[in-house]
Amino acid sequence: MGNYFIRRIFQMVFVIWGVVTVTFLIIRIVPGDPARLMEPPGTPEESIQVIRTRLGTDKPIPQQYVEYLANLTRGDLGKPFRGGTSVTEVIAAKLPNTLKLGLVSIIVATTIGSLLGVIAALRQNSLIDKGVLVFVALALATPNFWLAVMLVLIFAIQLHWLPAIDMAGPESYVLPVTALAIVLLPLIVRTVRQSFTEALTEDFVRAARARGLSERRVIFLHVMKVAAIPLVTLVGIQAGFVLGGSLVVESIFNWPGVGNYTLNAIQARDYPMVQGCVLVIASIFVVVNFLVDMTYAFLDPRIKF
Amino acid sequence: MACHGMPHSFIGQKGGDVNGETDLHARSQCHLWAVLAPEASDLQKEEIKMNEYDVLEILKRKLRDGTLTRREFLQAAGMFGIGTLGAAYLAGCAPAPAATPVPPKPAEPTKPPAPAATAIPVPPTAPALSGSLRFLVAESFWSDWHPYMTTAASLGRIGYNIWDRLILIESDSYSDFKPGLALEWKRLDQLTLEMKLRQGVKFHEGQDFTADDVKASIELASGATPIETLSRTTWVPTTVEIVDKYTVRLKTKTPFAPLLAMLSTTAIIRAGEDGDTLKKRPNGTGPFKLVKDEKDIKTMEGIPNYWLKGQPKLKTMVHEFVQDAQTRLNALLAGQADVIDRVPPEHWATIKANANLVLEMKTRLENVNMWMRQDAKPPFNNYKLRQAFAWCIDREAMVKNLLGGSSVVAKSFIPNLCNYFVEQQPVYTYNPDKALEAVKAAGFASIKDVPVVPISVTTGFLPRSVECVQYIIDNFQKVGFKTTLKTSDVAGMVDDLFSKADPKPGFMFHLSWGNGTGDPHSSLATLFRSPGAWAAPSDTKLDEMIDKGVQTVDPTERAKVYKDLQAYLWEQMPHIPLNNSDVATGYNKKVKGLILLGVGRQLFNNTSVD
Numbered sequence: 001m002g003n004y005f006i007r008r009i010f011q012m013v014f015v016i017w018g019v020v021t022v023t024f025l026i027i028r029i030v031p032g033d034p035a036r037l038m039e040p041p042g043t044p045e046e047s048i049q050v051i052r053t054r055l056g057t058d059k060p061i062p063q064q065y066v067e068y069l070a071n072l073t074r075g076d077l078g079k080p081f082r083g084g085t086s087v088t089e090v091i092a093a094k095l096p097n098t099l100k101l102g103l104v105s106i107i108v109a110t111t112i113g114s115l116l117g118v119i120a121a122l123r124q125n126s127l128i129d130k131g132v133l134v135f136v137a138l139a140l141a142t143p144n145f146w147l148a149v150m151l152v153l154i155f156a157i158q159l160h161w162l163p164a165i166d167m168a169g170p171e172s173y174v175l176p177v178t179a180l181a182i183v184l185l186p187l188i189v190r191t192v193r194q195s196f197t198e199a200l201t202e203d204f205v206r207a208a209r210a211r212g213l214s215e216r217r218v219i220f221l222h223v224m225k226v227a228a229i230p231l232v233t234l235v236g237i238q239a240g241f242v243l244g245g246s247l248v249v250e251s252i253f254n255w256p257g258v259g260n261y262t263l264n265a266i267q268a269r270d271y272p273m274v275q276g277c278v279l280v281i282a283s284i285f286v287v288v289n290f291l292v293d294m295t296y297a298f299l300d301p302r303i304k305f
Numbered sequence: 306m307a308c309h310g311m312p313h314s315f316i317g318q319k320g321g322d323v324n325g326e327t328d329l330h331a332r333s334q335c336h337l338w339a340v341l342a343p344e345a346s347d348l349q350k351e352e353i354k355m356n357e358y359d360v361l362e363i364l365k366r367k368l369r370d371g372t373l374t375r376r377e378f379l380q381a382a383g384m385f386g387i388g389t390l391g392a393a394y395l396a397g398c399a400p401a402p403a404a405t406p407v408p409p410k411p412a413e414p415t416k417p418p419a420p421a422a423t424a425i426p427v428p429p430t431a432p433a434l435s436g437s438l439r440f441l442v443a444e445s446f447w448s449d450w451h452p453y454m455t456t457a458a459s460l461g462r463i464g465y466n467i468w469d470r471l472i473l474i475e476s477d478s479y480s481d482f483k484p485g486l487a488l489e490w491k492r493l494d495q496l497t498l499e500m501k502l503r504q505g506v507k508f509h510e511g512q513d514f515t516a517d518d519v520k521a522s523i524e525l526a527s528g529a530t531p532i533e534t535l536s537r538t539t540w541v542p543t544t545v546e547i548v549d550k551y552t553v554r555l556k557t558k559t560p561f562a563p564l565l566a567m568l569s570t571t572a573i574i575r576a577g578e579d580g581d582t583l584k585k586r587p588n589g590t591g592p593f594k595l596v597k598d599e600k601d602i603k604t605m606e607g608i609p610n611y612w613l614k615g616q617p618k619l620k621t622m623v624h625e626f627v628q629d630a631q632t633r634l635n636a637l638l639a640g641q642a643d644v645i646d647r648v649p650p651e652h653w654a655t656i657k658a659n660a661n662l663v664l665e666m667k668t669r670l671e672n673v674n675m676w677m678r679q680d681a682k683p684p685f686n687n688y689k690l691r692q693a694f695a696w697c698i699d700r701e702a703m704v705k706n707l708l709g710g711s712s713v714v715a716k717s718f719i720p721n722l723c724n725y726f727v728e729q730q731p732v733y734t735y736n737p738d739k740a741l742e743a744v745k746a747a748g749f750a751s752i753k754d755v756p757v758v759p760i761s762v763t764t765g766f767l768p769r770s771v772e773c774v775q776y777i778i779d780n781f782q783k784v785g786f787k788t789t790l791k792t793s794d795v796a797g798m799v800d801d802l803f804s805k806a807d808p809k810p811g812f813m814f815h816l817s818w819g820n821g822t823g824d825p826h827s828s829l830a831t832l833f834r835s836p837g838a839w840a841a842p843s844d845t846k847l848d849e850m851i852d853k854g855v856q857t858v859d860p861t862e863r864a865k866v867y868k869d870l871q872a873y874l875w876e877q878m879p880h881i882p883l884n885n886s887d888v889a890t891g892y893n894k895k896v897k898g899l900i901l902l903g904v905g906r907q908l909f910n911n912t913s914v915d
Contacts, residue, residue: 032796082447164639
């Protein structure tokens with residue numbers, strides 16, 4: 001277990017380093033000089049060069065890279081090119097909003113998805129099962145940005161039941177969480193349905209029934225635990241989708257999170273901001289998957305590291 | 306209250322300006338209250354500042370109530386320095402009670418009953434600030450607060466609420482200069498403008514506004530100091546002589562015709578604030594002060610004692626950056642925003658169809674052009690070829706079918722609403738014969754010999770830019786030109802334009818250039834005065850004409866200069882003017898008093914929210 005833990009830590013660091021490096025290079029290869037964007041067109045090159053020196057973008061790229069990595073080891077994500085005293089501060093202010101949205105979305109999707117999956121598994125080939133599968137197919141085909149816009153149109157603009165933008169109060173979570181959760185649902189429903197169906201045919205379930213345990217106890221105590229293992233994996237992967245999908249959803253709902261901020265930073269070629277946001281999102285994804293893996297041992301004693 | 310014989314500027318001015326004067330500062334407000342209305346509460350005394358009108362109203366009521374004789378009325382008015390006015394007021398009013406007191410009746414009170422507590426003669430005053438307005442803007446607040454260094458339109462627009470100018474323009478008549486922080490001005494000679502400044506104005510941080518501030522502001526903005534600013538590119542160095550605390554003389558280095566226009570756009574900052582301080586926070590005399598500065602949200606509060614009575618009306622105003630146009634529209638439709646910026650054409654119908662919303666559009670003082678980097682390199686170093694391209698574009702059809710709204714075809718190199726605008730001839734339109742003629746005149750045997758022209762367009766900046774350029778390319782290709790199209794965001798295109806590598810010859814791109822003053826100088830000097838990046842580098846004739854336009858102070862002579870200059874540019878066609886864009890703003894009907902200017906900004910001084 002100790003070796004596995006250390007091995008995973010190294011893997012995580014390697015993955016994060018890879019993400020940081022790729023982001024660092026891509027943002028500098030893409031056309032657009034952040035220094036030039038800060039001045040009106042036609043500003044003399046000498047003035048632009050002064051700005052480049054201030055931003056540090058006049059240095060050779062390898063030098064910029066080494067300095068960036070060195071600062072990272074000290075926990076310094078740099079200073080945004082456009083406003084703000086430090087990238088860390090800006091992200092620290094925005095990240096909790098993204099995490100809240102993501103967490104609520106995952107919880108809602110997992111809860112509803114599990115419920116629908118279990119119901120479909122217990123009522124296989126019935127009308128309910130077919131209805132759930134149709135719903136899953138529709139949800140799978142629906143782009144979340146389109147869904148988000150439709151939800152706003154109907155519930156915020158036509159009916160005035162819910163706010164269209166901003167993060168203000170519990171009601172403001174409903175539409176963005178719905179937009180994110182519906183995208184996560186299909187895979188959860190199908191995975192739970194499949195694993196539940198398989199688990200129901202296992203010998204230990206027959207044995208539990210034979211011992212006289214109630215059906216509810218069989219399902220929720222014995223079957224759920226086994227069926228949950230792939231679900232846990234799925235939640236880990238879905239965390240990545242949620243974090244990535246939040247960029248668009250946050251933009252549509254003007255949610256004050258890291259996703260919305262990243263989009264603006266990309267347009268402005270704010271290198272430190274883009275790098276910092278991507279680093280944080282990647283790190284969260286990696287850590288969540290690590291925790292997911294650690295959870296396996298708890299769920300299935302057969303699994304040993 | 307009807308009072309005959311009173312000047313109209315006095316009647317009905319409830320607590321407002323009286324003949325241009327403000328509150329009775331020369332007399333202690335405490336003294337006024339103590340004498341005239343000692344029963345008033347501390348809050349009333351604290352918040353309400355009396356002026357002559359207020360004093361006379363109170364005296365009049367006391368006269369009517371019998372607590373003051375006519376003689377006492379005049380004495381009191383004189384005591385407060387408004388004797389003549391008071392006398393005229395008295396003469397024009399309904400007769401007062403008899404000057405001689407009524408003999409007392411022992412069994413009855415000799416005075417009329419004291420007025421009820423609620424009937425304290427409180428002078429009328431400006432209504433308290435109320436309401437909050439949320440304005441969603443399309444451009445981020447990416448720059449710092451330095452008013453002479455920022456080119457961020459979003460921050461520039463906020464700046465108009467926070468800093469005052471010496472001169473105001475509050476309509477689309479760009480020669481209609483109104484007093485701002487300067488009450489009056491006169492030209493002493495070609496180089497010198499004397500200005501009398503408004504007194505009693507305070508900065509948001511409490512300091513008095515004086516001539517020192519004007520000196521610091523104008524000299525810094527105009528480049529008369531060694532400190533670099535961006536604003537100096539549109540000024541000539543101007544020194545400021547302080548005649549007295551409220552009188553200044555501005556002296557330009559060379560005759561500078563757009564001086565008043567520039568004074569209408571130059572913020573007045575507090576003297577003694579260095580560059581770092583100016584960058585960090587704004588301290589102005591404007592109707593709003595910044596109270597909360599977040600990355601994408603700027604919160605301002607209305608100033609209760611603003612020098613212009615009756616303004617502002619709003620208690621709070623929030624400008625917030627929301628990048629996505631659909632998100633801005635959703636917020637407006639859902640009632641979560643009061644005003645939204647840059648409404649694209651595809652959203653106009655939605656706003657117009659909503660009974661609670663208003664879509665206001667103005668033709669903007671902004672030319673959208675097909676720019677051609679010239680650099681004295683082929684093929685665009687030949688003006689005949691540039692004309693040939695101009696003869697390929699059906700601008701009327703483009704404006705009518707793709708843009709709509711208040712966009713109009715550009716008819717000169719300065720926007721159609723600009724001062725000194727002259728409609729140019731010929732009117733370039735889609736004419737393949739003339740295009741081919743111009744190609745031959747440019748020295749090409751046939752149109753096939755013209756090199757491929759790379760064309761670039763940005764997304765997400767100008768409305769329907771990609772559609773317009775695709776239409777233009779279609780026009781070019783029908784005539785026989787060969788083109789390629791590259792689509793990128795603003796950053797990408799600016800990089801292509803000005804990258805360190807030698808820019809490609811024959812590179813054409815679609816972009817706009819706005820005019821923030823209404824003076825042609827703003828459109829022409831920065832773009833075409835060499836050694837700028839946009840003009841042919843050796844066009845000395847153009848330089849001379851631009852300089853002449855700036856230095857000719859007499860309006861009639863200046864009009865002649867700009868007539869010739871525009872005609873010359875139209876012939877040379879350094880780029881192809883397509884259209885004047887429009888500025889479309891959407892807002893809720895409960896927003897009143899919002900003024901939209903063609904220079905692309907909204908005025909919130911008189912805005913209220915029901």
